[in-house]
Amino acid sequence: MLVANAQAAGQDNTWYAGAKLGWSNFYGVDHNDAIKDAADITDESNDALGAGAFAGYQINQNVGVELGYDWLGEYKYDVTDKLDPTMKGDDKVTAQMVQLTMKIGFPVADSLDLYGRLGGAYAWADSRELDNDDGAAFVGALGAEYAIDRNWATRLEYQYTTPLGDMDLDHTGVELDNGLLSIGMLYRFGQEAPEPVVVPPPMPEPTMVDQSFSLSSDVLFDFNKATLKPQASQALDTLYSQIEAARPKDGTATVMGYTDRLGADGYNQKLSEHRARTVADYLIGKGLPASKVQVQGMGESNPVTGSSCASGTKRELIVCLAPDRRVEVKVEGVSEVAQ
Known part of the structure; x- marks a missing residue:
C-alpha cells in the first residue's frame, strides 16, 4: 500500500x-x-x-x-x-x-x-x-x-x-x-483526507506503595495526654497530603502509637492506643476510608533512643526520650495512575 x-x-x-x-x-x-x-x-x-x-x-x-x-x-x-x-x-x-x-x-x-x-x-x-x-x-x-x-x-x-x-x-x-x-x-474527485488517528500515550504502569510517615507525639499531644494540641492540625494536614500524593489504590493505612519507657507498661500501652486512635480519626475525617485504616498501640516498644538516655532527672529523661514518643503511619497498596 x-x-x-x-x-x-x-x-x-x-x-x-x-x-x-x-x-x-x-x-x-x-x-x-x-x-x-x-x-x-x-x-x-x-x-x-x-x-x-x-x-x-x-x-x-x-x-x-x-x-x-x-x-x-x-x-x-x-x-x-x-x-x-x-x-x-x-x-x-x-x-x-x-x-x-x-x-x-x-x-x-x-x-x-x-x-x-x-x-x-x-x-x-x-x-x-x-x-x-x-x-x-x-x-x-x-x-x-x-x-x-x-x-x-x-x-x-x-x-x-x-x-x-x-x-x-x-x-x-x-x-x-x-x-x-x-x-x-x-x-x-472530492476525496477527503482521513481524520488523523490520535494514539494516546501509554498509561504509566502502577507501582507498589510502601511508605512510612512519622510525627513526634510532642508536636501532636501534651506530655502524657491523648488529646490533640490546637497546632497539631497543621502537622496532620501535611501528613494527609503526603498520603494522598502517594495515591494508594485499595491500600491500607496503619496508624501506630508509641510512648517512651517512663511509666507502667500497661498504662503506656493504652496511651499509645489512644494516641493512634486520635490520629486515625483525624485522617478519616479528612477523607481516608475508615475501613482501610488500622490502629495499633505499640506502647514503649521499638525505642528510637536505644540506650542513649540511661540516666538523669525525670525532666531530663522526658526531654531525652522525646524521639520515642511518636506516631507512625504506614501506607501500603498500589499507586493509583493519574488520568
Whole structure:
C-alpha cells in the first residue's frame, strides 16, 4: 500500500473519470448465409486495439454507476467468390458503443477492490460493403481496482459484449461478440483526507506503595495526654497530603502509637492506643476510608533512643526520650495512575 487507508472503491457519493486501453478480440463470428453460400471467408483478423473512456458515481463502497464510451476496433476478413476465385476483396466491421452499467465492488484489502459491472449498451457496427447496424447490446465485466493514492487508481478489466452487427444483408451481414481486456487509470474527485488517528500515550504502569510517615507525639499531644494540641492540625494536614500524593489504590493505612519507657507498661500501652486512635480519626475525617485504616498501640516498644538516655532527672529523661514518643503511619497498596 503506497498510502495508508486509501480506498480502491473511493469514498461515498463522489465522482470519478478515467480511460482504458487494451486488446479487443472478436469471436463467435457468424456471416449471413447468402454471403457464406456465394463466397469463402478467409484471412480473418479477429484482434484489434480497443480503447475507451468512462465516468462514474460511487454511491457507497460497494455500489456505483458507470457511463462509458468504447472503441472496440475492427474485425477484418477477405471474401473470395466461389464461382470466380479471381474475384477477391476485403471487408471489415468497425464497432463502437456507449454503455451504462452498475458496478458492484467487493473490497479485499484497504487498497484493492474486486468488482463486476453489468448493464446495457447502444452499439454501432459499420461494414464497408454493407450498411451500418446499430442497436442494443449486453455488457458485462469483471475486474480488479487498486488505489495508488487517495485520488488515483488503476484497474485491470475483462469486458464482454454481445451481439454486435446484424447478419441481415441490409446491414453489416455479420454478427459477432467482443471481449476487451484492458488496463485503465482513473481519477477520483472530492476525496477527503482521513481524520488523523490520535494514539494516546501509554498509561504509566502502577507501582507498589510502601511508605512510612512519622510525627513526634510532642508536636501532636501534651506530655502524657491523648488529646490533640490546637497546632497539631497543621502537622496532620501535611501528613494527609503526603498520603494522598502517594495515591494508594485499595491500600491500607496503619496508624501506630508509641510512648517512651517512663511509666507502667500497661498504662503506656493504652496511651499509645489512644494516641493512634486520635490520629486515625483525624485522617478519616479528612477523607481516608475508615475501613482501610488500622490502629495499633505499640506502647514503649521499638525505642528510637536505644540506650542513649540511661540516666538523669525525670525532666531530663522526658526531654531525652522525646524521639520515642511518636506516631507512625504506614501506607501500603498500589499507586493509583493519574488520568
